[in-house]
Each structure stands twice: as C-alpha cells, then as structure tokens.
Amino acid sequence: LHSNSDKGDGSVKYILTGEGAGTIFIIDDTTGDIHSTKSLDREQKTHYVLHAQAIDRRTNKPLEPESEFIIKVQDINDNAPKFTDGPYIVTVPEMSDMGTSVLQVTATDADDPTYGNSARVVYSILQGQPYFSVDPKTGVIRTALHNMDREAREHYSVVIQAKDMAGQVGGLSGSTTVNITLTDVNDNPPRFPQNATMLKIIVGDVDEPPLFSMPSYVMEVYENAKIGTIVGTVLAQDPDSANSLV
Known part of the structure; x- marks a missing residue:
C-alpha cells in the first residue's frame, strides 16, 4: 500500500484491519507492504476483505479516508478427485446386450471448477476389461461383451479411476471399486x-x-x-x- 501523502520520511504509518488482519496478514507500518503469515487454502476461504488507512505517525490522525481491498486466493491443483460413495455393489442380468448400463459413478474435486482444468475430471477403467467399459465424461459403466455367461463367471471386480486436469499428465487421481454380479436368466x-x-x-x-x-x-x-x-x-x-x- 502507498499513500500520496507519504514523502518517504517515515511520518506516515499504515494500519490494516479486517478479515485476518494481524493474524493471517500483517503490514509493515512504514512501507505499507502486506505479507501473509501462513499458507492460504482456497478450499477453506476464497477471499478476504481488508481495510487499510494511512495516518500521521505523530498525531495518529488519518491522512486520507479508509480504503477497502479484497485479497483473492488463486486456485492450484492441490485436491484429488474423490468418489462420493463406494465400494459399490451392483448386479446386471447375464446375457445382457453389449452396452447395457450397469452403474454411474461420480467423483468430485474440491478445486475451483471455473479456473483452469484443476476440477475437470475424466474417468477410466483400471481393472475389469474387456468385460466392462466406462464413459470418460459421465462415469457410466457398461457391459463391453456380448452374452456374458453367469455359469462361466459370476463375479467381477471393476476398478474405476477419476483423474483431474482433464486426464493430462500431472493430474491428481482417485479410484473406487465396483463389485458386479451377473444375475441368472433361464438360458440352460x-x-x-x-x-x-x-x-x-x-x-x-x-x-x-x-x-x-x-x-x-x-x-x-x-x-x-x-x-x-x-x-x-x-x-x-x-x-x-x-x-x-x-
């Protein structure tokens, strides 16, 4: 901060009030430089409203009206996607057509969805191919083979991954397990x-x-x-x- 009344002779004193003043944010009362005293987490608080004023160091009288300013905490990709539920337990009839919907899984990312790709999640299947597939955008799991036979295999453990940064290298990820059982139909x-x-x-x-x-x-x-x-x-x-x- 800098006041037009400041001639650089040390006669001007800067004071700071508002959210986090004196604890999270401190001000050098001579130069007007503001510093943070600890790490800021955007997921806990996105912005801080502060008030600053220049006063005469000798008389403590204001040299100009108090001014308000906002410190916005800019997002970085520091949160991995998390699945809201899981592990999941679902069933699907044997001999279902290829592409039959089994379940939709959803992962959430606490990062800012309006800034960059930090909260843009894509889904992929880590375990369960070639029997099942997952839509990378919606998280819908579907059967990927024709005529899956319960009498040949009944239980499947499918692992789904959600990765932020639109799946790019360096993105953070989380996973969940979907236990799928084929239910019986009269096919024998x-x-x-x-x-x-x-x-x-x-x-x-x-x-x-x-x-x-x-x-x-x-x-x-x-x-x-x-x-x-x-x-x-x-x-x-x-x-x-x-x-x-x-």
Missing part, C-alpha cells in the same frame, strides 16, 4: 448327468435291444413285479440358479 435346459435320452429297462433275464441307439439308463425289474413298483430314479440337472427347478 435341464440335462441328465449321463446325458441319457431314453430309459432301457431289463425285465428278468431278458435284455431286449433298445428302440434307439442313444445313451441310456439301464435298470432291472422282476417280471412279476407289482404295479407301482419303483424301478429306479432318473435325475436331470440345470446349471441355472434361479431357474433350476426341474
């Missing part, structure tokens, strides 16, 4: 363990040839067995989970 027919397609029953000692030349169960029953006698049991299995009742 029941099958017999022996892959049998017909039942061959032997009555007594007589082994008549089967009607068809196909894999079969072989069971025996006495020729004089009563009606309703249990001959045997056949069992079919279905690899589906929610749709496996035969």
